[in-house]
Amino acid sequence: MFMLFKIPAAFIAGLKVESVTSEAASVSVKKKWINQNPFRSIYFAVLSMAAEMSTGILCMGASYKRNPAVSMLIIKIEGTFLKKATGKVTFTCNDGIIANEAVERAMTTGEGVTVKCASTGINEQGEIIAEFFCTWSFKTKTKT
Secondary structure (H helix, E strand, C coil), X not given: CCCHHHCCHHHHHCCEEEEECCCCEEEXXXXXXXXXXXXCCECHHHHHHHXXXXXXXXXXXXXXXXXXXXXXXXXXEEEEEXXXXXXXXXXXXXXXXXXXXXXXXXXXXXXXXXXXXXEEEEECCCCEEEEEEEEEEEEECCCC
């Protein structure tokens, strides 16, 4: 039995991870029939998803296999849409170092730490389409 709800939304929307390093991540999305709005541009939720994914990849990398384990949770997302999103849009976050420092602080202090990561969406012409700020929370997991 085929269950549509088990297919990741990012796959359906057409998101593609372009590059990942410890310092930066880029996620792109092309306008398609499935991800467009009635105004024939990329739907805002798809743009938000791409921006969040570019920040989330870096945060996941920063918290991966830490001892003690570190949990992460997005607690806020802010977006500004500057231009109609048509064609291919690539969102890039360059805050990997900031995410790593936040995880280190959470591990050192045992307290929750938040970090605000920026992601900028640029079209094929090099124009800024949208700017997002995703606030992530990190906290070490306690064993019970």
